[in-house]
Amino acid sequence: MSPSAANSADPSRALGETWLRAEQYNLSATLDSGQCFRWRHNAGCWQGVIGHHWVRLRSDNEGIHAAVWPPTPDWSWLVHYLQLAVDLDRVLQSFPAGDLHLTAAVEACRGLRLLRQDPWECLASFILSSTKQIVQIRQIVDLLCQRFGEPLPHHPDVPSAWTFPSPQAIAARSEADLRACKMGFRAPALLAAARRVADGSLAFEPLSALPTADARARLVALPGVGEKIANCVLLFAFGVQDAFPMDVWVMKALRQFYFTGRRANHRELDAFVRSHFGPHAGYAQQYLFHYMRVHMQPQTRQNPPAL
DNA sequence: ACCCAGGGATTTT
DNA sequence: AAAATCCATGGG
Numbered sequence: 659m660s661p662s663a664a665n666s667a668d669p670s671r672a673l674g675e676t677w678l679r680a681e682q683y684n685l686s687a688t689l690d691s692g693q694c695f696r697w698r699h700n701a702g703c704w705q706g707v708i709g710h711h712w713v714r715l716r717s718d719n720e721g722i723h724a725a726v727w728p729p730t731p732d733w734s735w736l737v738h739y740l741q742l743a744v745d746l747d748r749v750l751q752s753f754p755a756g757d758l759h760l761t762a763a764v765e766a767c768r769g770l771r772l773l774r775q776d777p778w779e780c781l782a783s784f785i786l787s788s789t790k791q792i793v794q795i796r797q798i799v800d801l802l803c804q805r806f807g808e809p810l811p812h813h814p815d816v817p818s819a820w821t822f823p824s825p826q827a828i829a830a831r832s833e834a835d836l837r838a839c840k841m842g843f844r845a846p847a848l849l850a851a852a853r854r855v856a857d858g859s860l861a862f863e864p865l866s867a868l869p870t871a872d873a874r875a876r877l878v879a880l881p882g883v884g885e886k887i888a889n890c891v892l893l894f895a896f897g898v899q900d901a902f903p904m905d906v907w908v909m910k911a912l913r914q915f916y917f918t919g920r921r922a923n924h925r926e927l928d929a930f931v932r933s934h935f936g937p938h939a940g941y942a943q944q945y946l947f948h949y950m951r952v953h954m955q956p957q958t959r960q961n962p963p964a965l
Numbered sequence: 966a967c968c969c970a971g972g973g974a975t976t977t978t
Numbered sequence: 979a980a981a982a983t984c985c986a987t988g989g990g
Contacts, residue, residue, distance in 0.1 A: 692986055788987040794973055795986080842971025847988085884988050905986040947986080 671813065673714075674729030678722050680742050684769025685717040688740075691948040692792050693773055693894050695783055695799045696822070705817070707803075708739050709776070712810050712819045727813045741774050749938045757934075759915035760942055763949035770948055772941060773894065777862035778855060779822040780895040781877075784887045785847050794840075801839040806831060828852035847882025854880065866896045873898075893940040900939045902931050911946040 689697040689704050697706040704715045713736070714725040724736055737743065746769070753760055786802075787795045799822075806827045807820030828836070829852040836845035854860035860880070865873050870892060877888035885904075892901035904912075904927065912927050913919060916934070935942040 784986070787985095789970085789985050790972085790987090791974065791985045793975095794971095797973075837971085840972065843969090843988095844971080882988065886987065890986065903986065906984095907986075 672729065673725040673727050673813070673815070675723070675725045676733050678724065678733070678737065678740075678742060680717070680721045680740070682746055682769040683717060683722060683740070683742070683771060684767065685715055685722065687767050687770040687948060687952075688773065689715075691767075691770060691944060692951070693890075693944065694775060695792070695796045696803070707810070707819050707821060709735060710808075710810065710821055711735075712813075712816050727816050728811050738774055741771055744771065746771065749941050752936050752938045753942055754934055754936060759911075760935075760945065763945040763953075766953040767945050767948050770945060772897075772944055774897055775894050776822070777866070777891060777895040778825055781851060781880075781883075781887075781891050782822070782828070782848060784890040785851060785880075785882045786841050786844050787890075788844060788882065788887070798839055798841050802828075802836075802841075805835075805839065825852045825855035829856040844882060847880070850881050851883075862895075870898050870901070874901075893943075898940065900935075900937055902935070902939045902943045904928070904931070904943075905947070907950045908943055908947050911950045915946075 685704060686699070689706070690699070694706075697704050702716060706713055706715075711726045711728070711730065716723045722740070722742075724733070726736075750764060753764070782802075783795065783799055786798050790798070803820040803822055806823035808823075808827075810819045810821065812818070828848060831849070833845045833849055836848055841848065851860070855862075860876075865876055868876070873896070874885075874888045874892060877883050877891055878885060887903075889901045889903040892898040893903060902908075904924070909924075909927060912930065913922055916930060917926075922930075931939060
């Protein structure tokens, strides 16, 4: 018997496991739709880190199997992260009736959800995201965690994993240390944000309680944070349902679907978004983004099929 | 409006 | 093999 198997047989080394009911939850679309950067697909499972837990998730028809290390008696943090209490049908019913493009996106990405992420990890990750492709963002975040995160308790059946580095851990580093994680010109912005959180001048709890416009203004005041990144934090961390991060993919989708390919400017697109998508515009954005990125081939993106 | 700030991945030559 | 382009952008 291998040492690993011997250890897994030892009840004191058993992973914490549970099963959570979840209807129409598309784990793959959700964890691979660019809202988070720390999940890896492996043998039908998704492995990642949430807070101080290593997590392995697998969906079946009626729910989600979860294994964690270290074990925990309480699963509310996972239910919250995955937003299992959200009634997806209610969200989808709020979408504009007769929008065939959005309908097609929803059909193609059935069960895509929005997560509820830690504000610091979310802000830091999206500061690192500017003009980077998702593959590269993942790489930078990985390096950052390995070098400056806390190692999680070892388990023979679990790959080495680290927490996302705290604001204090980042603030204690030099700009050069951060640049060594391949983040380039984003390093000073990340460092500044970490210092602001570490010294208490930026507190997420009060921020999330502010009216959306005020919270957005406070975020945009940070170096390296514009409307797009501020909206990512509002939507992915604070759950502001009508926050609508507009990146190049979403802009491409909007122009193609609603402006017949016309080069509408940002203000025009913004006005359309606010009037069109309704109270869960953030969800609509996530469907359009994932649909554009995954389900439309390069040629079709130039000349979309008629609906 | 324009241009610049890493650098890896992807696409084109 | 080498070169050009792209990228969940913001700031000057």
